[in-house]
Structure formats: C-alpha cells, structure tokens
Amino acid sequence: MATISLRNVRKKYGGFLAVPDLSLEVQHGEFVILVGPSGCGKSTLLRMLAGLESVTGGEIAIDGEVVNDRMPRQRDIAMVFQSYALYPHMTVAQNMGFSLKLDGRSKAEIAERVQEAAEILALDKLLDRKPAQLSGGQRQRVAMGRSIVRDPKVFLFDEPLSNLDAKLRVQMRAEIKSLHNRLKTTIVYVTHDQVEAMTMADRIVVMNAGQIEQVGTPLELYDRPRSRFVAEFLGSPAMNMLPGTLGGEGGATALRMEDGTTVPIPGVGIEAPAGREVVMGVRPENLSLARGGEGVEAVIDVVEPTGSHTLLIGRIGPHAVTCEIAGRVPVASGSRVRLAADPAALHFFDGESGARIEVRPLVAAE
Amino acid sequence: MTLTSAEPLRATSRRGGFARSPAADRLTRFAVIAVTVLALIYILLPVYWMVKSSFQTSFDIRAQPPHWIPREITFQAYKDMGYIIPIWRYILNSIYVSAAAALLATLIGASAAYVLARFRFPLMTLFLVMILATQLIPPITRAFPIYSAIQAAGLLNSYTGIIIAYAGFSLPFSVMLLRGYFMNNCPPDLEEAALVDGCTYFSAFWRIILPISLPGLAAVTIFTFLNAWNDFLWASLLLSQGEMKTVQVGIGDFSAEGGGGRYINLVMAACVTATIPALIMFLFVQRWLVSGLTAGSVK
Amino acid sequence: MERQKRLFCYLMVAPAVIFTFVLGLLPMITSLGWSFLEYDLIRVQQTGTPFVGLENYKEVLSDGRFVRSITNTFLMTGLVIAFAISLGLVLAHVMHSNYRGRAIVRVLICAPWFVPPVVAAAIWMWLLNTDRSPINALLMDMGLIDSNIRFLTDSSTWGPFSVPLLSVTAVRAWNGLPFIVIFILAGLQSIPRDLYEAADVDGGNLWHKFRYVTLPLLKPVLGVLIMLLLITGIGHFEINYIMTGGGPQDLTNVMAVYSYLQAFNFFRFDLASAAGGVILVLTGIICALYIRGQLKNRDDR
Structure with a gap:
C-alpha cells in the first residue's frame, strides 16, 4: 500500500505539450481511475508513473519518495498492459515468477507465491501452458497474476479489459473490484470506458487535453459535473445538451434556442444575467412525459424499448434529445410529446467555457 | 509500399472493358x-x-x-579429391570462419538493430544511415585500404582478420533485416513489462527480446553465413596461404582450367561438396526469403 | 533515467557503428585520399606518397583500357538488368501461381543462389570452353554451327559487343537471377488479390492483367531493384575476374577488375584508387538520382 503524489507534472514530446501541468494525490489503498478520450494524456500519465516515460517537469512521489529518476524496476510497481504483454517463450508459471526470479528469490519461494496467486485467479491448472495456448480471458488473468505475485506498492492498469468481449469484460470488472477489496493495494487504472470508471473506482479522474477536468467519487462526478465535458463524458446514454440564451420574466426563467423554441425553467434561479449564452444539461433518466401544458414539446423519431426501460430519441427544437423512462410507454415514433424535468436535475454550463454555473432553487418565488 | 490501386483499372475500363479471349490466355x-x-x-x-x-x-x-x-x-572422384585439394581442411576452415563471422555479425547487428528499431536518441538517424549506406559502397573501392590495414595490423593470413572483415561486411545487411524484424515482431509492451518486472534495459533485451526473436536471428545468421561461405574476393586477398584457405579459394586455384584439366572430375566432386553446406543452409532460410529480403528496402 | 537509456543506446550501437565505420566509411575515404597521391607500391620506399592532385584521374581516364572498361561495365550491367528482369518477371509469376510441385520449382529456380560463385564460375568455364563445351557439341550435332563457338576467347567484335562479353553477361545474369526473382515475388505478393478479381469481372485476359494491374503496381519494387542492380553491377568484380580476368583483349574488362589488376598486378595503389574513385562517383550519382526520384514521387502524391 502506498500513496502517490503528482506535483506539477509536465510532459513534452518534442514541441508538443502532452501534459502541461498536473497535480494529483492518491491515498493509501485507493482505487483511482483515469478516464478520458484517447489522446487526453491518461496513458502518458500512467506510463510516467511506471517510469516508462520520463517526466519533463514536476515531481512524482510514491510513498513520499520522489521517483522521477528511478527506473521502473526501482519503483516497486506492477503493471497490467492492454495487450497483456505475456512473454511468449515462458510458461504461465515462469511468466508469473519472472519478477521474483529477477529479484533473486529462491525457487521454493517463487513456486509457493506463484501457486498462491494462481489459486486466487483460478489459474492453478494452467501453470504449465504457454500464453499462446490460453484464451483471452485466461491471458488477462495471467497478466494480473504476474502483478499480484510481486505484492507491489502500486498496481497500474492500462486499459486491461479493452481486448475482451463484452460479457467477459463485465465479469473481469467484478473480479478486479473484489481483488482490490481483498488486497487493498493502491490501484491506478486507465480506461476510456466510462462504465468501467463508474463501476469500479473509489475516485475518478476525468482528463481532457492533458489536464484534469474533475476529480471525485463516481456519484459526485455524475451528479455535479464541473464542466460540460465531464457531464457529457460520464453516463450512458449521454446527458442531453440544449444550448440557448437565458431570458424570461424576472431574470432567468426560460431558455431560448436559436430557432425561437423556448424552454421554461421553473423553480430554479440561475446566478447569471439574462441574455447569457448557456448550455442546459439534463440526463435522459431525469426527463419524464409531462401532462397538459407543462414542459416543452418534443418530436419523437425513434422508440427503443430495452425491456426494463424505454428510450425515446427525438428533438426539442433543433436539438437532439434522449429520454429514458422506466417501464413501457405508449408512444409511437413520429409522435409529439411534452417532456418535463425535475428542476433539481438540471445542469447549466457556460456557453463558451463549458464551466458549470451554480443554480439554487427559487423557493416560493411567486 | 503504398499502392494507389484504382488507377490502372479505371484506365482500362474507360476503353470500354477488356475483350475476354480464352485463346489469348x-x-x-x-x-x-x-x-x-x-x-x-x-x-x-x-x-x-x-x-x-x-x-x-x-x-x-x-x-x-x-x-x-x-x-x-x-564415387571414385569423391574418394580421390582429397589427394589434389585438402578439401576437408578447407571446408573446416570455411565453416569456422563463416560461422564465427555470422555469429559475430548477428550479435552486434541485433544489438544495434534493437535500439535503432525501438529508441530515439541523438545521432540515431546518422548512425542508421551510415550503417545502411555502407552496404552500397562497392567492395572493390574498399579493398586496398582494408588489405593494407589488415596487413598493418599483422592479421593477414589469420582467421581473426577475415572473421572481422566478414562480420563487418555483413553487418549492414543484418542490421537492416533485424531492425525490420524487431519492429514487426516484438511489441514494445513486452520489454516494458520486463522493465516493470525488474529488468534493466540490457536484461530486457537479453532475456526477453533475443529469446523471442530466435527465428529471425537464426535466419539472419544463416544469411550471413552464406555470404561468408560464398565469398571469394576477400578470402583470396586476406587468407590465401597454404592450409588456411577457404574452400572457395581452394577450388578457385583449380578452376581456371575450364574442364581440360586432368583432375576435373575431382574438382567437380569438390565443387559438389562445397555446395552441399550452402544448399542445406539455403533450405533452412528458404521460407524466410521473400519476407526477409525486402523488409528494409521496400516499404 | 533518460541518461541511462541514452547510455544503453550508445553502448548497443557502438560496436556496429565502429565496425561499419572502420570497414566501410574509413576505407572508402582512405581510398579516395590515395587517389590524389602517388602511391606506387614498388617505389614507395624512395618516393613516399606525394600529393599529385588529379594526375591519377587524368592517367586512368586517358588509358584506353579503362575507358573500354567503363563502356563494358555499363553495357554488361544494362544487359544483365534487362535480361534478368524480363526473365525474372516471368519466373516470379511462375513461383507465385498455384500448382502442384510449386515448392520444387521454387527451389530449382533458386539454384544459382546456393551454388557458390567460384563453383559456378568453374562449371560455366567448362560449359563455355571452346573445345570441351557440351553446348558446342550439342549445337554441332543439331547442325546449327559448323565450327566451335569460342565463347570466352573469340576476340572479333561488333561495335562494343563481342561473344565473350555476352557469355560473361549470361553467367552474371544466371548468378543474379534468384535474387531478382525473389525480389519481384515479394512485390507480387503485396498486390491485393481482389484487384485481379476486379480485372476478371472487367473481362481482362492474362496479358491485360499483367499489363494494367501487375506492372503499374510493381513499378516501385522494380525501381528499387533496378537501382540495387545498377549499384552492385557497377562495382561487380568476381565473375568477370574469375572467368576471363578481363580478357580477351579487355573485351570483358570492367572497372572493378581494372582497379584490382592495377593494385595487385602492377602495385599501383594510386591508379587503382582513382579507378575506384570513378566507380564511387558513378555509384553516388545513381543513388542521388534515385533518391531525387523517390522524393519527387512522394511530392506528387
């Protein structure tokens, strides 16, 4: 178990600034997931932690010790690669025991620890196979076994599940999570899959263009995204985004879209002057079918029943909108419905910077 | 090689398509x-x-x-050939010299090819171009200074001299082939995993990269062995005396007679004998020829 | 960390760099240097090696034998390339297509590769020996000739051509054929099959497919191949030297053989180096032209 500190870390490739200035603290035993679109610098960050990339500026410390100039082998870390990177000329047991062998441990000790790890991962029947004789899921497990055997200070995972099929991915997600509960080792995990991040992490770090957009627990990020980017990145189907201008009587009580469609914003006060360009966000599950003249009119193009839910995909004014309703609804594609949202579930972002605009409920404003 | 494919086909179909004619085929x-x-x-x-x-x-x-x-x-010729040419001794000389040169060239070549394939460092391009361009310098334009240098170093008519020379001549070729091999067949993840597992850069190369590249290394070793085995020019310059000759020089001494010589059947038996090792080596690398040969030269 | 990595890189390339420098670049430069000195191995004790500027180049270029060897070099190289590539195109297709016994045909076509050049020269010299040639005997039996062809010794000429020149060229083409066939085969294998299927749909016959699909797509491969053959051809030594030593009457003399004889028969390292210098300059020009062509191609895309 260990803490990790990144202090003002920078990374430059030639003239390209991949990571301009990044700081992050990871606690003992924490499961932290770095998530973001490809090219956001999350893998670079992980590789700098591992010592596979040099650091251009700033400090990386593991357990309080600055490790900038240490080789990977001097950092006491283990890493699981996207491609698994199993040594094809070694058996499963040799793969798992390689690091201990390099460390000069005795044969008996290596065998014992490999056996132990193999039992945890249900690999004990495969120890004499070569990687080429294993299935994708088994290889994945060997790659993890290779890390566990060492009992390192930190586990690093680089998109470990992206080569598995959907079903296996769900299973491995649960396994990694329970492994963490059992070993309590600090984990830094990189993925581009927000579902993995949401389901496994103690804390999520959302990255974009080499910078941290937001850090927090999965539900914090889901409920109070600090920027339009985070809001759109987390959650599936993605949050609906309706750009427009604030207006209405008595300040900001309605959103006017560019085609003139007006969406009323009842019960919410926005700390922004009327006339400001904003983007209103609302998650699909926070939309509901409204009765009578409430809400705003939407045209439904597609109805997708998933069994437990029904997805309505359509448009409000010129903007696409998705609505997720529990159970089944009698709506046909092509029909017009009125959609309403719980005012507390509305998010507002600045039209230009995408930064979150705080809202407060207008209690008894009438 | 990037192939812009549609062009030729379009060019022909514009003419209203081909006339199919089985007779022409x-x-x-x-x-x-x-x-x-x-x-x-x-x-x-x-x-x-x-x-x-x-x-x-x-x-x-x-x-x-x-x-x-x-x-x-x-089979008389095979029994008698030893009387006019110490053929077995020459073959042993050739095997020794060629194998030593091939192993040396492969080892040095693999080290260089690996870092040239994998890392970026100052002067890298210069080194790469220098090593590869050496291949294009016609041997004859280098012959006299190398002859003089080897003579000055006291290595004329020694195995060491010619082993060094052969290794040096084969290096560009082995660097070119192995660089392509490492780039295509060794994912960088493997050595990174090794580094994390506790390897130094060198032990990652030695314990992971080299073992998994054995097929490529073997093919390159055989290629360089064949080059050295077949060589005449350098062997005749650097190792032309007595017992130490290579088999090519040994046969060269007798070949000038154009079939009129008294022992021509013995010479031919020697020729067959000198060809068999090359044939065996060739059969080993045959499968590899097409992909390997053009790896560096055609993109 | 970076420093460790860099140190590792330099240590790993160092042996190769030193080897290729000492056995490649350095001798080439030394040889170029000698070409501007007087370096007569017989008189070097008395005269030393004074600088003489371009004298050696003047001397070799005014030597009729050397001029003859330049013509021969280009003539033979050109003939080898034209003949071996045309034949190579056919044979590469034969190796590429599917039929029973292909593996054997592949090995047979590659035969000249594993026959050491010295051995090859020894046999060819017999096959081309005026009195003992089985080829002559065969032609005689068939009544095609009434006196033996003097393959390697006939000194009558037609312009720059002569029987020995053509004979040696044939042996050189024989020797280089496997490399050429394999090289073209690699190019053929990189042509996607569906292009041929498309041509089938368009109704093309075999010749059309070759002319409009294979040949245009093979162009870059052939470009590289021709350049490689030009470079190795200009410096070619072994077969000419072993088979004829440049004779008869310099009809098969090429630049490399001229240079070799100057050095090791007449002990004139200076003239040998000057001849080597000419080879080097010509090689350089070809490389430069080729690289310029490559760059221009890239710009066009």
Whole structure:
C-alpha cells in the first residue's frame, strides 16, 4: 500500500505539450481511475508513473519518495498492459515468477507465491501452458497474476479489459473490484470506458487535453459535473445538451434556442444575467412525459424499448434529445410529446467555457 | 509500399472493358511455360553438369563429344579429391570462419538493430544511415585500404582478420533485416513489462527480446553465413596461404582450367561438396526469403 | 533515467557503428585520399606518397583500357538488368501461381543462389570452353554451327559487343537471377488479390492483367531493384575476374577488375584508387538520382 503524489507534472514530446501541468494525490489503498478520450494524456500519465516515460517537469512521489529518476524496476510497481504483454517463450508459471526470479528469490519461494496467486485467479491448472495456448480471458488473468505475485506498492492498469468481449469484460470488472477489496493495494487504472470508471473506482479522474477536468467519487462526478465535458463524458446514454440564451420574466426563467423554441425553467434561479449564452444539461433518466401544458414539446423519431426501460430519441427544437423512462410507454415514433424535468436535475454550463454555473432553487418565488 | 490501386483499372475500363479471349490466355500460358522450361534449362544446366561430372570416371569425362549421361557412375572422384585439394581442411576452415563471422555479425547487428528499431536518441538517424549506406559502397573501392590495414595490423593470413572483415561486411545487411524484424515482431509492451518486472534495459533485451526473436536471428545468421561461405574476393586477398584457405579459394586455384584439366572430375566432386553446406543452409532460410529480403528496402 | 537509456543506446550501437565505420566509411575515404597521391607500391620506399592532385584521374581516364572498361561495365550491367528482369518477371509469376510441385520449382529456380560463385564460375568455364563445351557439341550435332563457338576467347567484335562479353553477361545474369526473382515475388505478393478479381469481372485476359494491374503496381519494387542492380553491377568484380580476368583483349574488362589488376598486378595503389574513385562517383550519382526520384514521387502524391 502506498500513496502517490503528482506535483506539477509536465510532459513534452518534442514541441508538443502532452501534459502541461498536473497535480494529483492518491491515498493509501485507493482505487483511482483515469478516464478520458484517447489522446487526453491518461496513458502518458500512467506510463510516467511506471517510469516508462520520463517526466519533463514536476515531481512524482510514491510513498513520499520522489521517483522521477528511478527506473521502473526501482519503483516497486506492477503493471497490467492492454495487450497483456505475456512473454511468449515462458510458461504461465515462469511468466508469473519472472519478477521474483529477477529479484533473486529462491525457487521454493517463487513456486509457493506463484501457486498462491494462481489459486486466487483460478489459474492453478494452467501453470504449465504457454500464453499462446490460453484464451483471452485466461491471458488477462495471467497478466494480473504476474502483478499480484510481486505484492507491489502500486498496481497500474492500462486499459486491461479493452481486448475482451463484452460479457467477459463485465465479469473481469467484478473480479478486479473484489481483488482490490481483498488486497487493498493502491490501484491506478486507465480506461476510456466510462462504465468501467463508474463501476469500479473509489475516485475518478476525468482528463481532457492533458489536464484534469474533475476529480471525485463516481456519484459526485455524475451528479455535479464541473464542466460540460465531464457531464457529457460520464453516463450512458449521454446527458442531453440544449444550448440557448437565458431570458424570461424576472431574470432567468426560460431558455431560448436559436430557432425561437423556448424552454421554461421553473423553480430554479440561475446566478447569471439574462441574455447569457448557456448550455442546459439534463440526463435522459431525469426527463419524464409531462401532462397538459407543462414542459416543452418534443418530436419523437425513434422508440427503443430495452425491456426494463424505454428510450425515446427525438428533438426539442433543433436539438437532439434522449429520454429514458422506466417501464413501457405508449408512444409511437413520429409522435409529439411534452417532456418535463425535475428542476433539481438540471445542469447549466457556460456557453463558451463549458464551466458549470451554480443554480439554487427559487423557493416560493411567486 | 503504398499502392494507389484504382488507377490502372479505371484506365482500362474507360476503353470500354477488356475483350475476354480464352485463346489469348492459352497463348500467354503456352509462352510462359515455354520460357519457364528454357529458363530452367539455363538455370539447371551448370548444376546438372557439376553433379554429373563428379560421378564420372576420369576417362568417361574426357570423351569427345562429351557424354550428357555418364556411361558409368562412380564415387571414385569423391574418394580421390582429397589427394589434389585438402578439401576437408578447407571446408573446416570455411565453416569456422563463416560461422564465427555470422555469429559475430548477428550479435552486434541485433544489438544495434534493437535500439535503432525501438529508441530515439541523438545521432540515431546518422548512425542508421551510415550503417545502411555502407552496404552500397562497392567492395572493390574498399579493398586496398582494408588489405593494407589488415596487413598493418599483422592479421593477414589469420582467421581473426577475415572473421572481422566478414562480420563487418555483413553487418549492414543484418542490421537492416533485424531492425525490420524487431519492429514487426516484438511489441514494445513486452520489454516494458520486463522493465516493470525488474529488468534493466540490457536484461530486457537479453532475456526477453533475443529469446523471442530466435527465428529471425537464426535466419539472419544463416544469411550471413552464406555470404561468408560464398565469398571469394576477400578470402583470396586476406587468407590465401597454404592450409588456411577457404574452400572457395581452394577450388578457385583449380578452376581456371575450364574442364581440360586432368583432375576435373575431382574438382567437380569438390565443387559438389562445397555446395552441399550452402544448399542445406539455403533450405533452412528458404521460407524466410521473400519476407526477409525486402523488409528494409521496400516499404 | 533518460541518461541511462541514452547510455544503453550508445553502448548497443557502438560496436556496429565502429565496425561499419572502420570497414566501410574509413576505407572508402582512405581510398579516395590515395587517389590524389602517388602511391606506387614498388617505389614507395624512395618516393613516399606525394600529393599529385588529379594526375591519377587524368592517367586512368586517358588509358584506353579503362575507358573500354567503363563502356563494358555499363553495357554488361544494362544487359544483365534487362535480361534478368524480363526473365525474372516471368519466373516470379511462375513461383507465385498455384500448382502442384510449386515448392520444387521454387527451389530449382533458386539454384544459382546456393551454388557458390567460384563453383559456378568453374562449371560455366567448362560449359563455355571452346573445345570441351557440351553446348558446342550439342549445337554441332543439331547442325546449327559448323565450327566451335569460342565463347570466352573469340576476340572479333561488333561495335562494343563481342561473344565473350555476352557469355560473361549470361553467367552474371544466371548468378543474379534468384535474387531478382525473389525480389519481384515479394512485390507480387503485396498486390491485393481482389484487384485481379476486379480485372476478371472487367473481362481482362492474362496479358491485360499483367499489363494494367501487375506492372503499374510493381513499378516501385522494380525501381528499387533496378537501382540495387545498377549499384552492385557497377562495382561487380568476381565473375568477370574469375572467368576471363578481363580478357580477351579487355573485351570483358570492367572497372572493378581494372582497379584490382592495377593494385595487385602492377602495385599501383594510386591508379587503382582513382579507378575506384570513378566507380564511387558513378555509384553516388545513381543513388542521388534515385533518391531525387523517390522524393519527387512522394511530392506528387
């Protein structure tokens, strides 16, 4: 178990600034997931932690010790690669025991620890196979076994599940999570899959263009995204985004879209002057079918029943909108419905910077 | 190689498509088969002649006009060839020199090829261009200074001198092939996993990269072995004395007689003997030829 | 960390760099240097090696034998390339197509590769020996000739051509054929099959497919191949030297053989180096032209 500190870390490739200035603290035993679109610098960050990339500026410390100039082998870390990177000329047991062998441990000790790890991962029947004789899921497990055997200070995972099929991915997600509960080792995990991040992490770090957009627990990020980017990145189907201008009587009580469609914003006060360009966000599950003249009119193009839910995909004014309703609804594609949202579930972002605009409920404003 | 594919096809279809004509195809096929048969005769005649002559008696071989098929098959030439050429000694010399040079060139070449394939560092391009460009310098324009230098170093007529020379000449080739091999067959993840597992850069190379590259290394070793085995120019310059000659120089001494010599069947037996190791090596790398040969030169 | 990595890189390339420098670049530069000195091995004790500027180049370029060897070099190289590539195109197709016994045909076509050049020269010299040639005997039997062809010794000429020149060229083409065939085969294998299927749909016959699909797509491969053959051809030594030593009457003399004889028969390292210098300059020009062509191609895309 260990803490990790990144202090003002920078990374430059030639003239390209991949990571301009990044700081992050990871606690003992924490499961932290770095998530973001490809090219956001999350893998670079992980590789700098591992010592596979040099650091251009700033400090990386593991357990309080600055490790900038240490080789990977001097950092006491283990890493699981996207491609698994199993040594094809070694058996499963040799793969798992390689690091201990390099460390000069005795044969008996290596065998014992490999056996132990193999039992945890249900690999004990495969120890004499070569990687080429294993299935994708088994290889994945060997790659993890290779890390566990060492009992390192930190586990690093680089998109470990992206080569598995959907079903296996769900299973491995649960396994990694329970492994963490059992070993309590600090984990830094990189993925581009927000579902993995949401389901496994103690804390999520959302990255974009080499910078941290937001850090927090999965539900914090889901409920109070600090920027339009985070809001759109987390959650599936993605949050609906309706750009427009604030207006209405008595300040900001309605959103006017560019085609003139007006969406009323009842019960919410926005700390922004009327006339400001904003983007209103609302998650699909926070939309509901409204009765009578409430809400705003939407045209439904597609109805997708998933069994437990029904997805309505359509448009409000010129903007696409998705609505997720529990159970089944009698709506046909092509029909017009009125959609309403719980005012507390509305998010507002600045039209230009995408930064979150705080809202407060207008209690008894009438 | 990037192939812009649509172009030629479009060019033809603009002419209103091809005229399909089975007769034309039959003619083409016939022409190809005829050319192939003639070419095979051209290619195989010397090989046949060599093998055939080595099994003839010294009387039969001098018949005029020459016999295309031996009247009598004998292994006498193989038994006797040792009397005029110390052929076995020469072959041992050749094997020693070629194998040592091939191993040396592969080891040095693999080290260089690996870092040139994987890392970026100052002067890298310069090194790469220098190593590869050396291949294009005609040997003859280097012969005299190398001869003088090896003489000055006291290595003339020593195995060391010629091993160093062969290794050096084969290096560009092995660097080119192995660099391509490492780039295509060794994912960088593997050595990174090794680094995380506790390897130094060197032990990652030595314990992971080299073992998994054995097929490529073997092919390159055999190629360089063949180069050295087949060489005549340098062996005749650097190792031309007595017992130490390579088999090529040994045979070269007797080959000038153009079939008129008294011992021509013995020479031919020696020729067959000198070809067999090359043939065996060739069969090993045959499969690898097409992909390997062009790896560095055609993108 | 970076420093460790860099140190590792330099240590790993160092042996290769040193080897290729000492056995490649350095001798080439030394040889170029000698070409501007007087370096007569016989008189070097008395005269030393004074600088003489371009004298050696003047001397070799005014030597009729050297001029003859330049013509021969280009003539033979050109003939080898034209002949071996045309034949190579056919044979590469034969190796590429599917039929029973292909593996054997492949090995047979590659035969000249594993026959050591010295051995090849020894056999060819017999096959081309005026009195003992089985080829002559065969032609005689068939009544095609009435006196033996003097393959390697006939000194009558037609312009720059002569029987020995053509004979040696044929042996050189024989020797280089496997490399050429394999090289073209690699190019053929990189042509996607569906292009041929598309041509089938368009109704093309075999010749059309070759002319409009294979040949245009093979162009870059052939470009590289021709350049490689030009470079190795200009410096070619072994077969000419072993088979004829440049004779008869310099009809098969090429630049490399001229240079070799100057050095090791007449002990004139200076003239040998000057001849080597000419080879080097010509090689350089070809490389430069080729690289310029490559760059221009890239710009066009």
